[in-house]
Amino acid sequence: MSNLLVLHGPNLNLLGTREPELYGTTTLEDIDRSLAARAVARGATVTSFQSNWEGALIDRIHAARQDGTQALIINPGGLTHTSISLRDALAAAALPFIEVHLSNVFSREPFRHHSYLSPIALGVISGLGARGYELALDYLLDRI
Ligand code: DQA
DSSP, rough: OOOEEEEOTTTTGGGTSHHHHHSSSSOOHHHHHHHHHHHHHTEEEEEEOOSSSHHHHHHHHHHHTTTTTOEEEEGGGGGGTOOOHHHHHHHHHHHEEEESSSSOOOOOOGSSOOSSSSGGGEEEESSSSSHHHHHHHHHHHHHH
16 A cells, blocks of 8 residues: 655645635645545555644654655745755655645745755646645655
């Protein structure tokens, strides 16, 4: 059975009410529920984890090295643009991952154009809203 981990970084717990013109009105719960259903339909499982703390996300990635996780989807939020430590954790885990952003970070402020994670990601989806997570899930399930 395929086991995927979905990680959501800082402030993504506020989805639905946070800057809806940028991030839409879908809540994080909606996203996680739809991913879980999509995975079950394909005989796979998805575990979701959100934290506003960089260290908690890093600890969860470390755990993924030993808990049967085969691939990850991560929206690192603002840590995308700042966190060498998150990148190092993903490199250490050596699991394939797709970086997802709800908004198109390249059409936004210049400081959002750089990602510490993208160079080691399998792929990056940016700007497709909640649909980006579903596409990432389908891709990883086709691949693993
Ligand atoms: C985001 C884009 C980031 O720049 C921002 O800090 C977020 C959300 C997105 O999903 O579009 O928190 O990752």
